[in-house]
Amino acid sequence: MNQKNSLGLNKCFLDLGDPFKLFEKWFDEAKKKEINDPNALALGTASKTGIPSVRMVLLKSFDNNGFVFYTNLNSQKGNELRDNPNATMCFHWKSLLRQIRIVGTLKLVDDKIADDYYNTRAYESRIGAWASKQSSILKNREELLDSLEIYKKNIKIKIMYQDLITGLAGI
Numbered sequence: 001m002n003q004k005n006s007l008g009l010n011k012c013f014l015d016l017g018d019p020f021k022l023f024e025k026w027f028d029e030a031k032k033k034e035i036n037d038p039n040a041l042a043l044g045t046a047s048k049t050g051i052p053s054v055r056m057v058l059l060k061s062f063d064n065n066g067f068v069f070y071t072n073l074n075s076q077k078g079n080e081l082r083d084n085p086n087a088t089m090c091f092h093w094k095s096l097l098r099q100i101r102i103v104g105t106l107k108l109v110d111d112k113i114a115d116d117y118y119n120t121r122a123y124e125s126r127i128g129a130w131a132s133k134q135s136s137i138l139k140n141r142e143e144l145l146d147s148l149e150i151y152k153k154n155i156k157i158k159i160m161y162q163d164l165i166t167g168l169a170g171i
């Protein structure tokens with residue numbers, strides 16, 4: 001399985017007829033071998049004028065319908081995906097010497113799925129998601145700390161912002 005050939009590739013491609021199965025197999029191996037975040041992927045989006053951007057996100061689930069991550073829809077990526085749902089994902093597992101690229105169209109997961117995920121998150125993560133305005137420039141560290149305090153205290157604002165944190169699924 002892990003014998004490299006001269007190109008640095010190994011006998012790991014198995015059944016190329018089913019890329020989802022291959023992904024699952026490689027991902028299982030990565031979970032055992034990567035030091036951290038085997039579910040980290042580079043997500044590429046583009047503005048409606050075609051200017052690309054890439055950033056890391058974490059894969060939270062996948063099946064034959066697509067690959068799911070969660071983000072703030074008011075972020076740069078959220079805005080770009082509203083205008084242009086074409087996106088690409090790249091996983092790189094250094095310990096396996098393998099990468100996988102996925103290209104497709106992103107769509108929102110059902111609210112119920114997003115809510116269920118949201119409710120699994122630790123209290124600090126939920127507060128952090130409300131308090132940090134993804135992709136926008138912070139004046140200073142105090143601004144974020146103040147924002148955290150406001151969201152810890154104000155339940156109405158919390159509920160409003162819960163609506164903004166939603167999942168995106170891509171193929």
Ligand SMILES: Cc1cc2nc3c(=O)[nH]c(=O)nc-3n(C[C@H](O)[C@H](O)[C@H](O)COP(=O)(O)O)c2cc1C
Pocket residue numbers: 037040053054055056057058059069070071072075076077078134135
């Ligand atoms: C390892 C790693 C994992 C990350 N996972 C996520 C994620 O799952 N969702 C997310 O919205 N941002 C995640 N981020 C932060 C994003 O990379 C990015 O900074 C943020 O979402 C704003 O991106 P944007 O301005 O391009 O929209 C992660 C960053 C790192 C380094």
